[in-house]
Amino acid sequence: MTALRLGTAACLVALAVVVALVAADVRSWSRTFTGEDAVFAAAPARATWTPATHLGGVAADLLGVGDDVTFRHALQLYVGAVQQHQRLDNALDVQTARAGAQDALAAAALDSDAGRAAQARTLLGILSFGASAQGAGPSQVDAAVSDFTDAIRADPGDEDAKFDLELLLRLTAAHGTRSGRGTGGGFGRTGRHGAGGGVPGSGY
DSSP states (O other): OHHHHHHHHHHHHHHHHHHHHHHHHHHHHHHHHHHHHHHHHHOGGGOOOOOOOSSTTHHHHHHTOHHHHHHHHHHHHHHHHHTOOOOTTTHHHHHHHHHHHHHHHHHHTTOSSHHHHHHHHHHHHHHHHHHHHTTOOHHHHHHHHHHHHHHHHHOTTOHHHHHHHHHHHHHHHHHTOOOSOOTTSOBOTTSOBOTTTOOOOOOO
């Protein structure tokens, strides 16, 4: 009987230790988001969003912060891409940075949070239009239109996406640069339909 009581007491102590460590890791994630978001605002490339934890990814799984971190890393890559100005001697580096940002934003565009998903798609459209302005071809204009359209479908209240789409359509109509079929049948990079083509598809 004494042995049973001692075993039960030991289990309770171990459980209390685990609970305390999880709580500490949860607080670490909270501090990390607050601190690293401030770092990102001042120096985007320096932000890491990697807290010191005692139990690895246990707290992250409990909090569901995966989408939050994915979105922040996508924003970081986007800022790094748009800060580069293409010249004859760095064209490959610029294209590589843009491709990395596009891949990260395409992943973030699948976020279950409508606001974040829409913002990711809007930034994808901006990158595509930027590529077209640098001579990447009219297909990038079509991609931008699809991205902006997908952003609106993800979050119908996203005024930035609406403004960007209207502006882009006005610009392309004025200059006759579009080669695609229009917004109704297009697909964005996330594989979702444009405005007339179908139904579109958080953490801490």
